[in-house]
Amino acid sequence: MRKNHTLTRAFAALACAAVVCAALPACGAKDTGSTTLPERTDVEVIAFQQPWTSIAKECTSTYGPEGVAYVEVSPPQETVQGTQWWTSYQPVSYKLDSKLGTEAEFQDMIDECAAAGVGIIADVVLNHTTGAATSGTDGWKEGTAGSRYNPATGQYPAFTDADGQYPDGVDAKDFHDYDNGASINGYLDQQEVQEGRLSGMWDFDTSSEKVQDIQSGYLAKLYRMGVKGFRIDTVKHISNEDIKGIKDRMAQKVGKNPDDIFWIQEVIGNAAEASGIQPKNYFDTGTVTQFAYASNLNSALRGDVSSLTDLAERLGDTKRNPFAIPSKDANVFVTNWDTARNDGQAITYKDGALYPLANAFMLAYDYGTPRLLSDYRFSDHDAGAPGATDTSVPAVDFDEACATDDGDWNCQQRWTPTRGMIAFHNHVHGTKVEDMQEPTASVIAFSRGDKGFVAFNNGDDAYEHEFTTTMPDGEYCDVYAVQDCSKTVRVRKGHVHVTIDPQSAVALYSGATKQTHPASDTAVDPSTRRH
Template structure:
């Protein structure tokens, strides 16, 4: 059984020391391949989470930890079999503000009025002066983006009033590829490229080439996940297909499909892979090998366009679908409770986020951290995903209720999902071999098993829950667990 494949978890706004321990305790044993960290570079001060998206220098000294702690986390995670993906913010720096010296979280000075950011310097002493107003676009006298049908405006205008790097400049490219190369040399093995649709695809290509040259790794071997939205109402030049050459692309339409159809109309997810992935059919499609697939991220859980932890059991069910189905690279999130959209991580100050002891934070399902990485269905479905990797979806079936579906992964896995509010008695066919298997969605100690007899599964699926089986999880072969259900798991209601 493969220990890991391609599963990614966003450790949103979590300190490096906390992530390091969670790699050993949870991510590694659970079979997570990558943990995506929030931006590691120095940013503006403030308690809000979005301060991480307003960088002021290339110092690896952020609210989440120091460069030393970052390096230590990368080492610890790597030893646990988990690679780190860094969130990288290259489109913009801070909002344009008053002509006044301010300091970032690590003490670097900048002036948001004049556009002076002396902390953006090269790795080898080049560009010692940092960047100034000439290194930013000056589109339409510094106007903010308003017309998303105009490619130049989206890519050269200011995003919400923030200074927009001139990505076509040789100096900016040298600085930015230096930063990426430095992260790579520290051991970072993936890059989540923030706001890439706001950077011209040709500039993105040139940047990746420059990075590849510096680290002497072929471009196609450098893992980039690019944030592109794929809104059909926007300019052609900012659509996902423009960025396929430089890596995978975020598939927001998958999150939209989850929001629309989970839990009540799971049957409408039939053929989703073709609808979202077949570029011959849909000009905004993202082929499976280019699609980064998620139920939510930190933006969509705040703008109402996706399910989130607030949806409890339905959210767990949607995450299970993303891991059981065969489309794209799955990306989960580990986040915290919020009512105020701006609120930073629990206990965040202007300059730091306090260390989290996940053993304590995840001992209940109503604490300030949601602990999705520890939920029993998350662990079970990651193992399922890794086990069935490379097989196709077959035996797609629908129950009498539109909220009940089942499908198999050829010869290796079976899932029946019930999004309705009533328990469902089901009988489905499967391509799995006959036998008795652990229901890994419901329990992690194999205390619940389901039989496949003559190619059929006859069972009952609780409301807003699932029965998930894979051929590697039998009473004999299943790894032991001291608990049936992790205490952080949301209730099934």
């Protein structure tokens, strides 16, 4: 991992209040009264379009106890009004009063999550503001917190520096004017991609000292509030020199080495695009999103899973693949909110049992930093969170939302395979994938040193087989299937004989035995929700 991941180790020293697991429908084994936080490494969960008060409670009840290291929140700044989810990605100021809560609620969430051992990652929009209106004589509008802006003239007076500079905000001269304000029409010209308007939105001149001061000030404020990392939206539309300049300024303002600030950059690698906007250009400033990971899982789990045997080499070896992202620089995911809305591009909750299976592979395999998604059901691709209005998103009580299988929220963070595989990932962290086996085109298995073993079956029929493993002899809980160790698998003399259900998995790790996972009469299997 990069140096900026070392901060996750510090969370293990924090203490949180005891959580009464029996009160949660998806919590599994009863709480033992211990206040010691579980083992955690680098697992991230994207809490998509969820209010700060809801995330704060979920950190205490779920994310902290199950070993999540980070929760990534949707952009916290003031935006255009509208019920659609994408309005969160059109800022009108860097005020922290948004549809998802107030600045005070944002601070409370950071503090409550930190107490549970969970760091907050803020999704940040630096490339652009809003769409550039071209008609009408009075173009003044109001953002979600009441800030006025004029998309027709490019006037955004509320974009002021956090330290009190630039009290008049920004105007048209603070944006790029590529080809007289033209939108991006292709991706072969680096200048067009990085100075043209993405979907017609005003494109910040991120090379200017003024813009860098305002944006680095915003990031510094978030960092001082306790935000542990930043996911930077649409980074390939910002030059690598500019993004480095913004990060360096921010680091200077908070007195940190830039390399010690956790920085995730959204860059979509594509061989048919300009060389200057490829992922490799951004390795020096932080981790990079590996979109090819999602597409490879999508293809393999819908077809031949043996293609996953050399996935890390294909995606991470820059000598073998000029568009590769080394494991230490890669942020990986099964799906995110964008790919989930591009039908067929990635495996999503709509694919039933394939979805937890894909997330389990990501958490079991040794490549990149894993990112899970917690989102809501949708049929309209533009639809915002359940109950969203033009200016707010209502709080969600996940105890109620996750209690039945017909709710609006998917509750992936509470599914049995999710909980089991997060614990698996944290326990085997630092070991290598060994003893790869692929007896059929539908089955793949491997060990993680002497700490873990997994086998995956994406076929339509159950599969019985005796695998080899480097795990020591013993009886282990199948953490993919249950939370209470009511299903166990025995390892004998380096062999494990299992029957894997259709589109399912078996997962064992040395920290999950009858002794460490006592039976619970309250355990349920939330992985059956909508599968």
